[in-house]
Amino acid sequence: MTYHLYIGNRLYFSWSIAAYLMFERFGLSRDVETTVLRPENESDVRRLLGAHDLDPARTLPTAVTPDGAILNDSMAIAEELATRHPDVAFWPADPLARGTARALANEMHSSFGGLRGDWPVNLRESYVTQTPPPHIEAELDRLEALWTHARTVTGATGPWLCGDYSLVDAIFAPMAVRLAGYGFHTRPTTKAYVEAHLADPALRRWRAMGLVNEPDMPHLHLDAEQTPWRGPAPRAAVAVDAGPAENDRCPYSGDPVTHFMEMDGRIFGFCNAFCRDKTVNDxxxxPAFMAIV
Ligand SMILES: N[C@@H](CCC(=O)N[C@@H](CS)C(=O)NCC(=O)O)C(=O)O
Structure with missing residues (x-):
């Protein structure tokens, strides 16, 4: 039973982040094959989807179910996965928490046009804290109110909005990383929630993969002073030309090692350059790499 997920450039395509997390965060990563399309700009998406016979899809992400349904919308992917996998806790089980999570997820999907239009997601660069124009300030207030409301009514005490990580958190992840890029501002619930997403290993893996070899989209960069990425600093590591490595099998595939990296004065091996470089990045x-460390 394999889904096929088509996503855009990981560093810039906001809804693709949410769709990836819907598989990765809920234990379905073995059930999905992912194709990264590499549009040069947003209007290139349609051409690439057409080339993959994905009519009537027009936007990314698009997922194809094992029986061939084309899910050309993030919320369709979310709801279809939740219906097809009733044993997986995509939504909170408690009715009050579930209703709250659904309401927030749908508002995220249908609203926040100012933030989405003016502050594009960009996981390659971050900027000194930006002063939001009034329409964005109002949306930031709305996010703080929604996130505080969810935590209050559901009694959430951990990092996530409605108890355990659920679809609402996957759907807000692109917004969280967007805010991280432009500054946290002073809203306390927002700051804590953004930091939780930045520390999420699944999101860190997504960015580490995006930084390997995906194209730059300079038109989405802001002409502003840059700051270091606001997430946890990666452990220092570099690609090196040769072994020998401590491990003779790749931690991901189990294949013989051919590519090498150095970390803490130790050499580790991988079966290809992508697996090595995503590891160098974070x-x-x-976990599979840290297990051999
Ligand atoms: N409703 C869609 C919107 C997705 C969307 O806007 N995707 C953007 C990239 S983040 C896109 O594909 N843009 C290309 C276009 O609109 O032609 C969803 O949630 O999946």
Whole structure:
């Protein structure tokens, strides 16, 4: 039973982040094959989807179910996965928490046009805290109110909005990383929630993969002073030309090692350049690698 997920450039395509998390965060990563389309700009998406016979899809993400349904919308992917996998806790089980989570997820999907239009997601660069124009300030207030409301009515005490991580958190992840790029501002619930997403190993893996070899989209960059990424600093590591490595099998595939990296004065091996480089970018986000460390 394999889904096929088509996503955009990981560093810039906001809804693709949410769709990836819907599989990755709920234990379905083995049930999905992912194709990264590489549009040069947003209007290139339609051409690439057409080339993959994905009519009537027009936007990314698009998922194809094992029986061939084309899910050309993030909320359709969310609800279809939740219906097809009733044993997986996609939504909170408690009715009050579930209703709250659904309401917030749908408002995220249908609203926040100012933030989405003016502050594009960009996981490659972050900027000194920006002063929001009034229409964005109002949306930031709305997010703080929604996130505080969810935590209050559901009694959430951990990092996530309605108790355990659920679809509402996957759907807000792109907004959280967007806010991280432009500054946290002073809203306390927002700050804590954004930091929770930045520390999430699944999101860290997504960014580590995006930084390997995906194209730059300079038209989505802001002409502003840059700051270091606001998430946890990756452990220092570099690609090196040769072994020998401590491990003779790749931690991900189990195949013989051919590519090498150095970390803490130790050499580790991988079976291809992508697996090596995603590890160099954020080693501690990869449990299979950390197991051999
Ligand atoms: N309703 C869609 C919107 C997705 C969307 O806007 N995707 C953007 C990239 S983040 C896109 O594909 N833009 C290309 C276009 O609109 O032609 C969803 O939630 O999946």
């Amino acid at each position: 080693a501690e986000a990869w």
